[in-house]
Amino acid sequence: MSQSPNTRNTNLAAIAGTLLATLLSCLAPQALAQEAPPPQEKGPAPKDAMLHALAVQYPNPYRAMEAAEVKAVLDRVLGYLEASTPAEVIDKRTGASLARLDKADPDAVLKPGDFRLTSYEWGVTYAGMLAAGAATGDTRYTDYTVRRHRLLSDLTRVYYPAVKADPVNAQAPIKSFLNPHALDDAGALCMSFLKAKQAGTKVDYGQMVDICGTFVTQKEYRLKDGTLARGGPDGKGGVKMRPLPDTLWLDDMFMGVPTIALLGKDTGNAKYHDDAVRQVLQFSQRMFNPKLGIYMHGYVEGMQDHPELHWARANGWAIMAMVEVLEVLPTTHKGYPAVVRQLRAHARGLASFQDKDGLWHQLIDRPDSYLETSASAIYTYAIARAVNRGYLDKEMYGPMANLAWNAVATKVNAKGEVEGTCVGTGMAFDPAFYYYRPVSVRAAHGYGPVLLAGAEIIEMNRKYKFGVNDSGFMYQGQR
Template identity: 80%
Template sequence: MNASKLRRRLTAALVAGLFPVALNVSAQEAPVAQEKGPAAADAMLHALQVQYLHPYRAMDTASVKSVLDRVFTYLDRVTPAELINKTTGAAVTDLSRADPDTVLKPGDFRLTSYEWGVTYAGMLAAGAATGDARYTNYTVKRHQLLADLTRLYAPAVKADPANAQAPIKSFLNPHALDDAGALCMSFMKAKNMGSKVDYGQLIDICGSFVTEKEYRLKDGTLARGGPDGKGGIKMRPLPNTLWLDDMFMGVPTIALMGKYTGKAKHYDDAVKQVLQFSKRMFNPALGIYMHGYVEGASSHPEMHWARANGWAIMAMVEVLDVLPKTHKGYKAVAAQLRAHADGLASFQHKDGLWHQLIDRNDSYLETSASAIYTYAIARAVNRGHLDKDMFGPMANLAWNAVSGKVNAKGEVEGICVGTGMAFDPAFYYYRPTSVRAAHGYGPVLLAGAEIIEMNKKFKFGINDSGLMYQGER
């Protein structure tokens, strides 16, 4: 061994002895020193291993799937696809008649909430990414139950919406986008992926509500408000209020209805919604959205709530997945997606997550929003909307942090509970978190599935101590 190489090895050994390390993070070897003589004491400091909070690497498929499997096992156990008699608790298996005393067997989460519409989509994505049919079957089994219940109970609910009883009445008689939009998205995604469930009646109910019946402003933008049926105006929380959440609760379904019906008007409407929400609620200087907007108000205090921003970027990714590339609005939606992703990148916390109020670092780090960003950014990378070399490492960092919030039981920790909207910071700062908040489970499944796809397609590794894109696989 020549003297120069021996000197470098001795220096590295000395540094390693002086600075103990914890994680196995390698660094690119520095160029051979051109100077002659003994090495300076700082010669190898750049190669010190770093004590990151989460693994600083791109997880392989097996590592990601082990996280998803914990989530699946928990959810499969605590969300039974079963019916019982509401008085006796006895199992109900006879679906030949619509019994008003039949209800869904209670579990930890509801099977017909908007959060579970996202979870159904997440299970489908996880099944596709891992090849594990358990995930796909989870969604198909519950969709089949919902289709059976719709066949039985829809006629009575339609005939007497106020008084009819049904196990899934909020879906059969929707009053808001939350009742119909995300579920409808999951139905059409499953149908497009080859599910044999008969979705016709399901999609007719939820698709028509989203595209034709939900309240809108005069320019057609989806909004909360309108007549309350008693001679007054709905206050949600004020008349003619836009919730950023509704970009997701309605817009992906509108776009999917374009594919389902073959009618271009739905594609046009989906693009219009993205651009009109963005015109009112996107802050181009920060690259993020405000949560709430009241049409006609003279000013709009901006609260940049994380999960609502997640719904927005997820909506744009989903729209671009089905919007024809030849559509006149395609480039505008893609540009808005990139502007939002740029903004979110600037606010990512050093350990991978995002804050409850994105631009307020003293608000807590929140899991569901971080999982949604992980999914949307990784999917945008996979679809070519975002640069893989710039955003791939960011998505991997985010996933590693999100996966650390899945406990041994498969519960997801750090999820903000259901949240309305407000114009003061205290409301958002003090929202509780809970493993029973349903909002985080679907996003974790989606995020893990998309990270698997991204890391199968592209290689990310350590180069000169940083996680970098290293080419296509």
């Protein structure tokens, strides 16, 4: 039965309306509200009508970087580190490469490069390379870590028996790892080994994890309540002054706690998860300032007052420790909600101190101290990871993480070096110490955090859309 022209037109209009409604429903609501509503008044517009839309000269990009842009930054870092950190053993007398090591050779050393392959900073770098490989799909990042892990595994197999038998006199290219004296020697490296192992990397990690995991969980000094500490017995009847007996360094939340948590996943033994949670909460009870939302750097057990100096990188180690613990801590663990609450409290505090251009200051709450790159990169990573895992609101913290990344990216120079990173730093009781710490492109602390930050920003911006809405940069919905 034929339809009248009016009926056909009505049906076509209805179909068109339905298609339009469907199309609009597929678009994020924010994508349809990118400008301020038009003025309701009629007639010529006054001179101030569009001032809100004037172009702003932001010093760093005020937008979300595309994945390819982020990767270009990471590629520069990779290129520099690949060239400047050789994975090779040489004869220290002749400089000749030793392709095979079948037995311990006292003259064998790692070929010198810009950075040490067994420092705690390089444990973070190995983890950063793994994360960058996963985020970008570029196996060159993963291979960087695998090659060096394999070299360390081979050296451990050859040299550990002699070092274990005679820790004082035995020679080894990686002796600080084979005979650790502090969490710095073992914790971050162990974290990278466990991350790689749990990702299925084909390296023999057994001996290495046993050495560093045993040190972190059984040999490092602790306070009476089990909190990891420095300034314990020196083995000669005295006490190590680091800098005083029974001293907590906030850094050690990261140097030890992620490894403890990862051992829980690796072994299936819940005691490690219990210990990791206890460490986070006991460090926080002593060192977290709930009014400011940030941590002091050092604490000395038994003192009435403690130096309230809020060093940026130490705060980075703390928030990074929490996101790493939550990555492997079962959600059913009784301590899981407490760690999430502490992470959120810290993120709120950090958000309140972010500089206008995206970075954070060397002493977080003192804006006349310099802007520091490594801490800012760690915050970028930890906050973006927390957004991706749902610990933090994407609407609040996604723009903050993007702003931070865009600032961090400007600190990677054309050669791939990371600028503006504070050198290694102990704890002190006065502000001058922190204000005047030097910065250097040879400060290894910046490289791993930049890789981690870029990788997590790629993941976050792949998952969520961020863009400008009425001049402000903000969350715009799921991808």
